[in-house]
Amino acid sequence: MGLAPNSPTPLRNKNLCINSSVVSLSPQSFFILSCGRPSRLLFSTKPMSLTEPTTLLTDYALGALCLWLGWKLYALAASQRQTAVTLWAGAFFSTALASFVGGTFHGFTLILSSSILAGLWKVTVYLTGFSSFFLLSAVLMAGLTPPVRHWALALSMLKLVVYLAWMVTHDDFLFVVYDYGSAMILILIFQVWAFYKLQSSAAGWIVGGILLSFVGAAIQQSGFSLHQHFNHNDLFHIVQMVAFYLLYRGGLLLR
Secondary structure, rough: OOOOOOOOOOOOOOOOOOEEHHHHHHHHOEEEEOOOEEEEEEEEEOOOOOOOHHHHHHHHHHHHHHHHHHHHHHHHHHOOOOHHHHHHHHHHHHHHHHHHHHHHHHHHHOOOHHHHHHHHHHHHHHHHHHHHHHHHHHHHHHHHHOOHHHHHHHHHHHHHHHHHHHHHOOOOOOHHHHOOOHHHHHHHHHHHHHHHHHOOOOOHHHHHHHHHHHHHHHHHHHHHOEEOOEHHHHHHHHHHHHHHHHHHHHHOOOO
């Protein structure tokens, strides 16, 4: 139960009489009865209901998995001093946070205010941009040598900056797809090359994870649902959990 929009808290009402009391005037709201007359709406008593409970749970499950796998990657990177693995772990942490925020957005749409929902959406799209940046930068760090590596990483950073600046004034999810999808395609091409030219042991896992991510994205965009309480977003999250496990296995081998 939260404060109604644009309503002051009781502490801010300087004209409140000493004998004021809270009375219920309707099933949906509480009013202050100040000096015998109703004052402004203070609290909403609408029952708390989740809009997409399965989507919230699967998003949170994906977030928990990525957080755990990201921590394992970070611990490995710290022990072996592998910058590429540290960047890979950053992608998992960014994805975990995006999943938690995105799940909250889907689950509490009827409860949170429009301004909070807009903020949650912005945070989600920004974190997704950081996730693609970390993934791309990790494979560039692992597969290239200076000075080519420095230029490639600079371009990866420029891509992130342009995306973040663009999303300040845009909300369409299509732009998220463009940014994340382009990064995945670049990583896929680079890893196929690394597999054949460098015999990279990480490449097979990473290619598998990216291809499975594409399958998940196709399901998400198709709107296919297994059940009215298990929609395309829920199935996408399950597929992504498997895809991120494959990416984790590949990240363990980045050098």
